[in-house]
Amino acid sequence: MIDHRTLRVALLGAGSVGSQVARLLLEHADELEERAGARLELAGIAVRNIDAQRDVDLPRELLTTDASELIVGSDIVIELMGGIEPAKSYILEALNSGADVVTGNKALLATHGAEIFDAADQVGASVSYEAAVAGAIPIVRPLKDSLAGDRVKRIFGIVNGSTNYILDRMDRDGLPADEAAQIASDLGFLEADPTLDVEGYDAAQKAAIIASLAFHTRVSIDDVHREGITGVTAEMIESASRAGYVIKLLAVCERLDATGDGHEESISVRVYPALISREHPLASVHGGNNAVFVEAEAAGSLMFYGAGAGGIETASAVMGDVVSAARRHIAGGVGVGESPRGQLPVAPIGRIITSYQIRLEVSDEPGVLEAIASILTEGGVSAAAVEQTAIPSDGQAARAQLVIGTHRAREEALAATVERLAASDVVIRVASVLRVEGE
Amino acid sequence: MIDHRTLRVALLGAGSVGSQVARLLLEHADELEERAGARLELAGIAVRNIDAQRDVDLPRELLTTDASELIVGSDIVIELMGGIEPAKSYILEALNSGADVVTGNKALLATHGAEIFDAADQVGASVSYEAAVAGAIPIVRPLKDSLAGDRVKRIFGIVNGSTNYILDRMDRDGLPADEAAQIASDLGFLEADPTLDVEGYDAAQKAAIIASLAFHTRVSIDDVHREGITGVTAEMIESASRAGYVIKLLAVCERLDATGDGHEESISVRVYPALISREHPLASVHGGNNAVFVEAEAAGSLMFYGAGAGGIETASAVMGDVVSAARRHIAGGVGVGESPRGQLPVAPIGRIITSYQIRLEVSDEPGVLEAIASILTEGGVSAAAVEQTAIPSDGQAARAQLVIGTHRAREEALAATVERLAASDVVIRVASVLRVEGE
Numbered sequence: 001m002i003d004h005r006t007l008r009v010a011l012l013g014a015g016s017v018g019s020q021v022a023r024l025l026l027e028h029a030d031e032l033e034e035r036a037g038a039r040l041e042l043a044g045i046a047v048r049n050i051d052a053q054r055d056v057d058l059p060r061e062l063l064t065t066d067a068s069e070l071i072v073g074s075d076i077v078i079e080l081m082g083g084i085e086p087a088k089s090y091i092l093e094a095l096n097s098g099a100d101v102v103t104g105n106k107a108l109l110a111t112h113g114a115e116i117f118d119a120a121d122q123v124g125a126s127v128s129y130e131a132a133v134a135g136a137i138p139i140v141r142p143l144k145d146s147l148a149g150d151r152v153k154r155i156f157g158i159v160n161g162s163t164n165y166i167l168d169r170m171d172r173d174g175l176p177a178d179e180a181a182q183i184a185s186d187l188g189f190l191e192a193d194p195t196l197d198v199e200g201y202d203a204a205q206k207a208a209i210i211a212s213l214a215f216h217t218r219v220s221i222d223d224v225h226r227e228g229i230t231g232v233t234a235e236m237i238e239s240a241s242r243a244g245y246v247i248k249l250l251a252v253c254e255r256l257d258a259t260g261d262g263h264e265e266s267i268s269v270r271v272y273p274a275l276i277s278r279e280h281p282l283a284s285v286h287g288g289n290n291a292v293f294v295e296a297e298a299a300g301s302l303m304f305y306g307a308g309a310g311g312i313e314t315a316s317a318v319m320g321d322v323v324s325a326a327r328r329h330i331a332g333g334v335g336v337g338e339s340p341r342g343q344l345p346v347a348p349i350g351r352i353i354t355s356y357q358i359r360l361e362v363s364d365e366p367g368v369l370e371a372i373a374s375i376l377t378e379g380g381v382s383a384a385a386v387e388q389t390a391i392p393s394d395g396q397a398a399r400a401q402l403v404i405g406t407h408r409a410r411e412e413a414l415a416a417t418v419e420r421l422a423a424s425d426v427v428i429r430v431a432s433v434l435r436v437e438g439e
Numbered sequence: 440m441i442d443h444r445t446l447r448v449a450l451l452g453a454g455s456v457g458s459q460v461a462r463l464l465l466e467h468a469d470e471l472e473e474r475a476g477a478r479l480e481l482a483g484i485a486v487r488n489i490d491a492q493r494d495v496d497l498p499r500e501l502l503t504t505d506a507s508e509l510i511v512g513s514d515i516v517i518e519l520m521g522g523i524e525p526a527k528s529y530i531l532e533a534l535n536s537g538a539d540v541v542t543g544n545k546a547l548l549a550t551h552g553a554e555i556f557d558a559a560d561q562v563g564a565s566v567s568y569e570a571a572v573a574g575a576i577p578i579v580r581p582l583k584d585s586l587a588g589d590r591v592k593r594i595f596g597i598v599n600g601s602t603n604y605i606l607d608r609m610d611r612d613g614l615p616a617d618e619a620a621q622i623a624s625d626l627g628f629l630e631a632d633p634t635l636d637v638e639g640y641d642a643a644q645k646a647a648i649i650a651s652l653a654f655h656t657r658v659s660i661d662d663v664h665r666e667g668i669t670g671v672t673a674e675m676i677e678s679a680s681r682a683g684y685v686i687k688l689l690a691v692c693e694r695l696d697a698t699g700d701g702h703e704e705s706i707s708v709r710v711y712p713a714l715i716s717r718e719h720p721l722a723s724v725h726g727g728n729n730a731v732f733v734e735a736e737a738a739g740s741l742m743f744y745g746a747g748a749g750g751i752e753t754a755s756a757v758m759g760d761v762v763s764a765a766r767r768h769i770a771g772g773v774g775v776g777e778s779p780r781g782q783l784p785v786a787p788i789g790r791i792i793t794s795y796q797i798r799l800e801v802s803d804e805p806g807v808l809e810a811i812a813s814i815l816t817e818g819g820v821s822a823a824a825v826e827q828t829a830i831p832s833d834g835q836a837a838r839a840q841l842v843i844g845t846h847r848a849r850e851e852a853l854a855a856t857v858e859r860l861a862a863s864d865v866v867i868r869v870a871s872v873l874r875v876e877g878e
Contacts, residue, residue, distance in 0.1 A: 024588060024737065034655070035587050130585060136738035138577075138585035145584075146569060146577035148474050149463060149758020216473070281744065284723065298463065299575035299745065299755035305720065306741035316738035319588020 006039040007326050010070045010099075012046045012090055013080035014063075016311030017104060017131065019056040021078060021318050026059075032319075036326035044070045046081075046090075055311060072097060076325050078318060079103040080131075088112055095119045095127070100325040102318055104131030110205035110221040113212065126328060128321035133206050134159050134290045136313035137306040138320070143213040143294075150296040152214040156252040156437055157292030158285050159206040161308040162189040162197040163229050163249040165288045167273070170237050171246055172286070177232065189288055199228035200249065200271040207251035210292070211269040214253055215344055219269055223346040227272035236432050239359055239403050243385065245275035246283045250437055256347050266347040275357055275436040282438065293438070350412035355384070355439060357405050359431040360421060364390060364398035368426045372402065375424060379417030382407045399428060405436070445478040446765050449513040449538075451485045451506050451529055452520035455750030456543060456570065458495040460517060460757050465498075471758075475765035483509045485520075494750060511536060515764050517757060518542040519570075527551055534558045534566070539764040541757055543570030549644035549660040552651060565767060567760035572645050573598050573729045575752035576745040577759070582652040582733075589735040591653040595691040595876055596731030597724050598649075599642040600747040601628040602668050602688040604727045606712070609676050610685055611725070616671060628727055638667035639688065639710040646690035649731070650708040653692055654783055658708055662785040666711035675871050678798055678842050682824065684714035685722045689876055695786050705786040714796055714875040721877065732877070789851035794823070794878060796844050798870040799860060803829060803837035807865045811841065814863060818856030821846045838867060844875070 011022055025032065025042045033039045045058060046067035064070055067090050071077055077094035079101060081087045087108055094101050101120070103109070109116065109132055120127045130140045134157070143152070158164050162184050169180040181198065184190050189197075196202045204224040211219040229249050240247050251271045258265045276283055281303050285291040290308025295301050307313040362368050369388070376383055385405035393399065406414070414433075422430045450461055464471070464481045472478045484497060485506035503509055506529050510516055516533035518540060520526045526547055533540050540559070542548070548555065548571055559566045569579045573596070582591070597603050601623050608619040620637065623629050628636075635641050643663040650658040668688050679686050690710045697704045715722050720742050724730040729747025734740050746752040801807050808827070815822055824844040832838065845853070853872075861869045 020737070028588075028590070031590070032588060136735075137741060138581040141580060141585050142577040145763050146580050146759040147755065148762035149467075149471060149760075150755040151467070151470070281723070284720070296575075296755060298459070298751050298758070300749070300752050302576060302743070302745035304741075304743060307739045310739070312737050313739050316586065316589040316735060319737070320585040321588075323587035324584050 005330065006041050007036070007075040007329055008043045008073060009040050009322065010043050010046070010074040010077045010094075011080070012067050012078065012087070013082065014045050014047050014054055014058060015080065015082070016055055017314045017318065018045070018080040019054045019058060020311045020315035021080065022058050022062070023056045024315055024319050032323065036323045037330050038326055040322065040326060043074060046070050068093060071099065074099045075329055076100050076102065076322060078322060079105060080318070081105070082107065084108055084111065088116070091116055091127070092119055095123055095125050098123065098125065100125050100329065101127045102321040102325055103127065103129050104314060104318060105129070106132040106202070106205040106209060110208040113209070113220070114218050126325060128325060129209070130321050131314045131317040133209055134292060134304070135306065135308040135310060136316045137290055137292065137304050137308065138317070139210070139292050139304050140213060142304065143210070147294070147296055147299060150298045152255070152294060152296050154252070154254045154295040155210055155214055155292060156250050158248055158282060158290050159251045159292065159308065160197055160200075160203040160249060161288035161290055162191070163203070164285065164290070165189050166198070167229060167232065167247055167249065168286050170232070170234060171241065174234070176234055198230050200226045203249060203251045203271045207253055207269050207271050210251065211253035211267060215255060215267050217267060217344045219267070219346060223269055225270035225272070225349040229273050231432075232273050233432075236359070236434065240275050240357065240434070242387065243357065243403065243405055244278055245357070245436065246278055247273050247434070248276050248282060248285075250274045250276070252437060254352070256351060263347075263351065264345065266345045266351070268347050268349070268352050270349060270352070272435060275434050276438045280438045350410070350415065352411045353408050354411070355406050355408045355436040356414055357403065357434050357436060358418065358421070360402040360404070361391065361428040361431055362400055362402050363426050363428065364400040371424060371426045372421065375420050376404070376417060379420060380413045381409045381417045401431070444769065445480050446475070446514040446768055447482045447512060448479050448761065449482050449485070449509045449516045449533075451516065451518045451526070453484050453486045453493055453497060453502075454519065454521070455494055456753045456757065457484070457519040458493045458497060459750045459754035460519065461497050461501070462495045463754055463758050471762065475762045476769050477765055479761065479765060482513060485509050507532060510538065513538045514768055515539050515541065515761060517761060518544060519757070520544070521546065523547055523550065527555070530555055530566070531558055534562055534564050537562065537564065539564050539768065540566045541760040541764055542566065542568050543753060543757060544568070545571040545641070545644040545648060549647040552648070552659070553657050565764060567764060568648070569760050570753045570756040572648055573731055573743070574745065574747040574749060575755045576729055576731065576743050576747065577756070578649070578731050578743050579652060581743065582649070586733070586735055586738060589737045591694070591733060591735050593691070593693045593734040594649055594653050594731060595689050597687055597721060597729050598645040598690045598731065598747065599636055599639075599688060600727035600729055601630070601636040602642070603724065603729070604628050605637070606668060606671065606686055606688065607725050609671070609673060610680065613673070615673055637669055639665045642688060642690045642710045646692055646708050646710050649690065650692035650706060654694060654706050656706060656783045658706070658785060662708055664709040664711070664788040668712050670871075671712050672871075675798070675873065679714050679796065679873070681826065682796065682842065682844055683717055684796070684875065685717055686712050686873070687715050687721060687724075689713045689715070691876060693791070695790060702786075702790065703784065705784045705790070707786045707788070707791050709788060709791070711874060714873055715877045719877045789849070789854065791850045792847050793850070794845050794847045794875040795853055796842065796873050796875060797857065797860070799841040799843070800830065800867040800870055801839055801841050802865050802867065803839040810863060810865045811860065814859050815843075815856060818859060819852045820848045820856045840870070
């Protein structure tokens with residue numbers, strides 16, 4: 001059903017993703033016309049600086065600094081500028097002028113998603129954002145459409161490539177954290193502001209978007225419990241490895257059942273470095289790759305794997321959204337919009353239930369193990385495995401490292417127990433506490 | 440944007456998938472209404488025998504033996520009867536009466552897909568079939584929508600769970616082929632007619648559907664080169680393993696570039712047991728799981744992993760399609776239909792280029808290796824690795840096994856070379872020739 005209409009496409013931003021999107025629109029125009037059912041005419045590219053250096057040579061006559069003028073009369077507006085403003089204003093302008101919007105702006109959606117989706121619903125336009133979550137990996141569409149008749153229980157995944165690269169080099173090549181981070185930076189893996197990656201902000205933005213989709217609930221970045229990887233040391237990786245685990249920065253979005261003691265059904269959205277079994281498919285996600293593991297009631301376990309970033313890879317996700325938006329334009333009718341929203345509350349981190357690996361430095365003397373075991377038992381935390389290693393004493397009092405793998409426990413109970421451990425006479429220090437996921 | 444319409448849903452078939460779909464429609468009616476934007480009313484379930492035993496207790500008043508009557512006036516018809524007729528006639532009836540169709544019928548689509556999609560396009564209705572390819576794994580939608588703006592180069596994957604189970608048990612537990620097959624059968628993994636699985640018919644049907652989608656070309660089951668796993672022996676698995684490979688039954692759909700010697704651009708669609716590196720993500724797909732690896736020009740490598748079969752898992756895929764069809768009904772407009780078709784020819788198997796592992800039984804005497812090397816060289820096939828092992832002689836003339844890993848070669852050259860090897864005096868027999876994929 002080819003309709004020989006021409007759709008006017010406006011592109012905002014010509015960075016590493018935007019310039020590739022422009023190239024695909026120009027070079028693959030015939031193939032795209034067949035796929036979309038209409039000619040996709042790149043009407044112009046709004047940039048801040050027309051003379052800036054770009055990855056791809058773009059026709060100069062398409063470049064403009066006036067985004068608003070470009071938006072008027074466009075059928076599809078692709079926003080790849082990033083940042084909150086002016087991106088947000090342009091998207092609202094586009095929606096109000098009747099255009100469908102395609103964006104890869106995770107920071108914007110994780111903070112102002114509700115406002116943008118409401119604006120789209122009001123005018124019956126669509127906002128697509130496959131590129132905002134895990135680069136080229138289709139995850140938004142599977143959650144929105146393929147699993148629309150199922151019930152998602154849990155999603156956890158590696159959604160930030162640069163931190164995965166760092167942890168992977170530490171794990172596989174034994175590099176110290178700073179050296180691995182330096183290599184990641186040299187390779188261009190890290191954002192200009194590396195704290196976005198290493199402190200988990202980027203992953204937290206994606207987690208907010210994924211949780212919103214999966215649980216039909218509005219989740220913003222402020223709802224996400226976030227811990228980065230800067231505290232992860234070679235010792236933690238080694239202790240994890242000896243117990244059969246690897247450390248990954250995970251984004252976890254989980255449905256928590258209502259409990260007998262008055263807690264209603266809720267969701268937990270969190271980002272932290274966690275232990276995952278070496279047997280788990282996520283453990284073999286190496287380098288800068290991303291993967292998202294979905295557990296649904298009917299579908300069981302699904303995994304989506306691929307390149308989580310990169311200009312050309314992310315451009316593929318943008319183009320999929322553009323073709324879909326074009327088809328919708330031609331088919332007519334109103335946009336489906338975001339699914340109506342459930343109103344599940346977001347639970348505090350203390351409510352989650354998982355298992356843990358606790359590393360303690362203790363006095364190496366008789367009775368220590370008993371003292372610690374009794375603190376655990378009092379706290380309602382039960383040990384599944386304990387490994388004790390003597391620490392070279394350098395003439396000081398004898399010390400040992402104790403690595404305790406726990407059974408599943410509620411985080412608030414675990415945290416209280418760790419406090420009591422820290423206060424105990426036999427414990428010199430609590431070296432680290434990490435959660436275990438995927439079991 | 441909730442429209443409090445009610446959509447009439449007709450279900451044809453109440454086998455392992457159909458009965459789960461009925462259960463989800465009935466038990467999750469409220470949640471589905473929210474997701475779809477309309478009430479999905481299960482109007483009836485057409486079955487052959489009302490009194491048959493079923494996995495799920497279904498309300499007797501919904502069961503009918505008159506599918507045609509049920510179809511009239513339905514908005515969405517879900518066909519899960521399987522087989523060619525009467526499924527095909529019912530689907531055409533449904534489309535002609537204005538219903539959208541959701542089906543999991545791979546045999547039907549792989550043989551009569553063109554006729555069904557044409558019928559849908561003519562009336563502006565949609566035919567969705569996520570459940571037809573890899574059970575719960577979203578693969579149809581990613582190919583159709585997410586990668587619509589990209590160019591797929593190659594797809595290869597494990598799309599039949601029972602043969603993967605058999606090969607996995609042979610590889611990991613050293614079971615002989617017949618024992619592994621018996622266990623698969625006992626566990627209910629094999630179809631009633633096991634040749635559908637072990638001879639690769641099921642995988643070939645799925646390959647035809649995947650290739651049609653990926654290359655926007657009509658591919659039917661007759662276009663698929665098919666070899667099953669019945670010839671795979673413990674010796675092949677052992678030789679593969681020693682060289683760092685595992686044997687998987689792969690469905691491969693590949694774009695072949697035009698060549699200088701007059702061959703135009705074409706596609707190859709094939710199913711056979713092939714070697715794949717133990718380092719490749721597909722190598723760690725164990726048991727009855729499925730996984731599909733996609734290589735696209737912009738997106739790079741993507742993998743989709745999950746349960747490839749199972750009533751409840753496949754029902755999830757069906758329900759995703761049902762909710763999408765419902766949304767489309769409410770949004771109005773015509774169905775997007777299948778993308779307009781490219782017309783790439785399907786190349787014969789001789790045109791593919793890959794590497795191979797050849798196992799020969801040869802006379803163990805001086806000069807044999809030179810003789811074989813010269814046959815390879817003449818044939819334009821170059822060896823990358825050779826492993827020679829003496830075969831216990833039992834008083835007969837000395838023999839050896841020669842395992843040759845080749846560099847990439849065109850299959851027609853390889854086949855001619857293997858014929859010359861078989862005819863050579865020094866070769867007692869060609870024990871096996873397997874292709875290597877994913878390199």
